[in-house]
Amino acid sequence: MLCDACKKREATYHTIKQYNGIKTETHLCSECRRKLISESGGAGGLFSELSALFGGQEKAAGAVCPKCGTTREEFLSTGFVGCEQCYKAFASAIEPRLDRLQSGSVHTGKRPGKAASTPAGEYERLKAELKRAVDAEDYERAAKINLRLKQLRNGDGSEEKEGRV
Amino acid sequence: MNESMNASVASTRIRLARNVKGMPFPRKMNASQAREISRKVYETLGSGYKLYDIKRLGETEAGALVEKHLISKELLACGCGSVAVSDDETISVMLNEEDHIREQVILAGLKPDEAYTLADALDDRIGEKVEFAFDGRLGYLTACPTNLGTGMRASVMLFLPALTITDALASAAGQLGMYNITLRGVYGEGSDALGFMYQVSNQRTLGVTEREILELVRAAVKHILDAEERARDFLMATRGPEVKDEIMRAYGVAANAYKLSGDELIKYLSFIKLGAYYGLLDVKRIAKLDELETAMLPYGLVSSSDVPLADADERDVYRAAYVRETLKGLVSPCALK
Numbered sequence: 001m002l003c004d005a006c007k008k009r010e011a012t013y014h015t016i017k018q019y020n021g022i023k024t025e026t027h028l029c030s031e032c033r034r035k036l037i038s039e040s041g042g043a044g045g046l047f048s049e050l051s052a053l054f055g056g057q058e059k060a061a062g063a064v065c066p067k068c069g070t071t072r073e074e075f076l077s078t079g080f081v082g083c084e085q086c087y088k089a090f091a092s093a094i095e096p097r098l099d100r101l102q103s104g105s106v107h108t109g110k111r112p113g114k115a116a117s118t119p120a121g122e123y124e125r126l127k128a129e130l131k132r133a134v135d136a137e138d139y140e141r142a143a144k145i146n147l148r149l150k151q152l153r154n155g156d157g158s159e160e161k162e163g164r165v
Numbered sequence: 166m167n168e169s170m171n172a173s174v175a176s177t178r179i180r181l182a183r184n185v186k187g188m189p190f191p192r193k194m195n196a197s198q199a200r201e202i203s204r205k206v207y208e209t210l211g212s213g214y215k216l217y218d219i220k221r222l223g224e225t226e227a228g229a230l231v232e233k234h235l236i237s238k239e240l241l242a243c244g245c246g247s248v249a250v251s252d253d254e255t256i257s258v259m260l261n262e263e264d265h266i267r268e269q270v271i272l273a274g275l276k277p278d279e280a281y282t283l284a285d286a287l288d289d290r291i292g293e294k295v296e297f298a299f300d301g302r303l304g305y306l307t308a309c310p311t312n313l314g315t316g317m318r319a320s321v322m323l324f325l326p327a328l329t330i331t332d333a334l335a336s337a338a339g340q341l342g343m344y345n346i347t348l349r350g351v352y353g354e355g356s357d358a359l360g361f362m363y364q365v366s367n368q369r370t371l372g373v374t375e376r377e378i379l380e381l382v383r384a385a386v387k388h389i390l391d392a393e394e395r396a397r398d399f400l401m402a403t404r405g406p407e408v409k410d411e412i413m414r415a416y417g418v419a420a421n422a423y424k425l426s427g428d429e430l431i432k433y434l435s436f437i438k439l440g441a442y443y444g445l446l447d448v449k450r451i452a453k454l455d456e457l458e459t460a461m462l463p464y465g466l467v468s469s470s471d472v473p474l475a476d477a478d479e480r481d482v483y484r485a486a487y488v489r490e491t492l493k494g495l496v497s498p499c500a501l502k
Contacts, residue, residue: 001335012350012363014338027335030350068193080263082193084184084298084306094310101311103345104372107304109315112297113289132372 005032065089104132123152169442170390172451174275175322175362178234179284182307182316183266183291184298190308191243191261199245199261206258206266207249209294214258219246225474228464234271237262256287263308264316266291273452275386277319277379285375304371314371319382322351323389326361326439327396330408334363337392345369346385360431360458365389401443412440413498420492424478425485427462434458437496447497457491 003011009029063072066089070082075090087094098105106128126149133142184190185202207216219227219240230236230248235257240246249258259267268291270284298306304314312318328334338348351362365385367378400408415436419425425433434454440446448454459465461484467474472483 001332011335014335014341014348068189070193079310080192080308081190081310082308083189084186084300087300087303087306098310098313098371101369102314102371103369106302107300107314107371109304109317109374110285110288111304112292112299 001027003027003029003032005029005035106132108132123149126152170394171275172438172442173324173390173393174386175324175455176234176271176273177276177280178269178271178318178320178322179277179280180318180320181268181284181288181305182264182312182318183268183288183305184307185265186296186298188265188298191245191263191265192308194245194261196245202265203245203247203260205295206260206291207247209291210249210258213252214249214256215252216247216249219243219248225464225467229468232459232462232465235269237267239263256283258287258291264312266295273455275321275383277321277383281319281375281379312370315373315375315378317370317375317378318366319378320364320366321382321386323363323365323386323393324361324435324438325363325389325393326435327400328389328393329361331396331400333392333396337389341365341385341388346381348385348389359428360435362435397439397442408439409443409445409501412436412443412445413501416440416446416492416496416498419488420496421489422485424481425488426477426481427484430461430484430488431458437492441496445499445501447499449495453491453495457488461487 001011003009004027006029009031011027011029013028013030013033014026064070065082065086067085068082070086070089072090072093075081075086076093081087081090095105108129126145130142130145130149133139133145185205188194188198188202191199203216203218207214217226217230219236222230227236227241230250231238231241233254235250235254236248236259240248240259240262243262245261247260249260251257255271257269257271259269268284268287270280270287272280272283300306305312305316307313307316325334328337334348341348345368346365347368348363348365351360351364365382367373367381370378373381415433419430419433419437422429434457437446437448438451438454441448441451460469463474463480466472466480466484466487470483472479
């Protein structure tokens with residue numbers, strides 16, 4: 001299959017995305033892909049569209065990260081945040097996009113040592129995971145999560161390991 | 166899937182992206198903060214690891230680390246980057262690249278669970294002493310929002326000659342959309358599809374658990390290898406004589422040439438692997454062919470010999486001699502029909 005961009009070289013980078021039932025396919029050769037990335041400033045391309053969608057919304061407050069000095073424009077053009085605080089400063093630009101960029105906006109995986117051992121943290125995480133399973137009509141998984149939630153409610157948190165439900 | 170398809174999985178890689186709580190991310194930090202992170206993380210690893218300061222590495226040594234996939238090319242451009250590599254070279258921890266910490270495990274063959282178990286243990290070990298930037302809802306906080314959540318990328322390197330030759334790769338890849346999986350050529354630098362090596366990896370990191378990512382990648386690998394197996398049958402049924410001829414010529418040249426460039430070697434070795442699959446060539450150990458390929462890439466070759474980096478001709482002569490010698494005990498032709 002030929003590259004979508006140059007129509008000359010063999011495409012070796014294939015991306016297929018499905019969002020809200022709409023499927024988009026991109027087939028690029030490595031050279032055109034590199035060109036595209038450098039033109040869009042790294043992963044920034046993903047976020048420059050955001051600029052159009054959400055531009056101006058957080059101009060009044062949080063246009064500059066108070067901790068590392070990254071500006072909203074800088075983030076939108078590069079796609080990179082400068083510190084953990086940026087996720088709060090640019091939340092209105094990042095969060096609406098997470099459902100499309102990612103498989104949701106709630107972390108369901110591993111947690112660092114301390115947090116993992118608190119049942120309250122696991123309970124909240126599983127509740128979010130349960131909602132996702134029900135939304136996806138994955139009832140088998142939902143039943144497993146329910147069982148674990150029940151165990152946590154009964155104070156029996158020792159049977160299953162974190163993140164393995 | 167036929168057992169012999171297992172030889173088409175070169176390696177499995179797990180990468181976890183982490184940052185240190187309270188520190189600006191690498192793009193925004195200064196040299197002393199970077200040094201502090203390198204020191205702190207390296208101390209958690211204990212013995213059995215070697216720390217390389219990228220700035221102090223020579224071109225050959227740095228290039229060899231890239232060829233072995235122990236570091237990314239991007240790390241070379243990071244002024245404050247360093248890497249800790251385990252003695253057996255299965256684990257590497259890149260420091261101050263895009264994120265403060267990139268924990269990586271590479272194992273030969275299809276071993277997602279084993280690789281993740283090692284990465285998970287490494288992560289726990291570092292996490293005991295280093296507090297990670299973490300948010301209850303967004304998970305591990307990374308420099309790019311595309312790595313949020315688990316910060317995990319699981320990749321499997323696959324050898325897909327028949328899907329490439331029959332031009333069926335795109336349609337096989339097209340069906341992967343539902344898996345949130347990306348498929349890309351490994352040797353992409355101006356010589357697309359060279360070596361027929363591709364990397365299958367997960368796209369999304371947030372809203373999925375590590376186990377779900379491993380399952381997704383495993384399912385995608387199975388799907389692609391099933392398609393590759395069908396394509397190999399089709400290829401032999403429709404273009405048998407041409408394919409056999411190409412394989413035997415590749416073996417003939419690789420086993421007898423006086424000069425071999427790196428690209429030529431990658432091409433010939435890939436046809437030798439295909440020859441082993443079709444039973445045209447008897448290869449004692451397929452993994453040895455992959456090792457030979459990595460060892461004979463320019464920087465690997467220079468670092469293990471006296472050949473100067475600048476002398477491409479001498480490199481090609483050395484490579485051909487080394488390959489002739491290695492193939493002697495490793496590959497032999499079967500009786501042709």
